[in-house]
Amino acid sequence: MLIVKATTLSDAWEKSLQAVYEKGVDQGDQEIFREDLLVLEIEDPCSEKRFHPLFPITTQALIAYNEHALKGTQDDLVRPEHRLYHERFFAYPDKANNQIQALVDRLKKQPQSKRGLVSLWHPDRDQLAEKVPSVLSIWCRIEKGKLNMHAHLRANDAYKKLLMNLNLHATLMKHIADQLGVDVGTYTHIVDSFHIYHPDTKDVEKVLATIKEGNGSNV
DSSP states (O other), rough: EEEEEEESSHHHHHHHHHHHHHHOOOOOOEEEEEOOOOOOOSSSSSOOOOTTTTTSSEEEEEEHHHHHHSOOOGGSSGGGGGHHHHHHHOSSSOOOOOOOOHHHHHHHHHOOSOOOOOOOOOOOHHHHOSSSSSSEEEEEETTTTTEEEEEEEEEETTTHHHHHHHHHHHHHHHHHHHTTOEEEEEEEEEEEEEEEGGHHHHHHHHHHHHTTOOOOOOO
16 A cells, blocks of 8 residues: 655655555556555645646646536536546536535535535446546545545546546635635545556656656646
């Protein structure tokens, strides 16, 4: 198991990528280079250091992904498999079921409730589907006047997807905290299969070498 503690999102991407590259397990999988269970804790998920110049997806694309998940906009800039999240958060199985609003309403009444949960995996639809969400659940609770969030994922690509998911969840966390009138607290990212794919190995090595040389300062 990989346990990583970071201050910001960009710091979290660097540390988690390095951890799975150096300590991840080779399962003999033809697609995956190394993988492991990840527990990642981020102290300041909504700081300005949310992006990274070495991340292989543009900042514009990350922002579009966040906007779509939160507002359902910018469909043309978001891959089909990533369009699941807005629906699951705000309108699944129909517009009458807004899971985010239900979570906010619950925490307004019971700030320390253990039921502040949003479930994104639906067996009736996902068990045999080709495109399914990587994020299984989002859990929130107000502790010491701040909103803490845990996200549980079945799988996460360390190189190409981690920072994307972290940005989305930080954006969602801020959205929920604002509705509750509290500050953002700690974010915890739990992944069952945190992995690097074989075709990305050389690129990952270049990124880690650049970071080690001190030339990959995050932004």
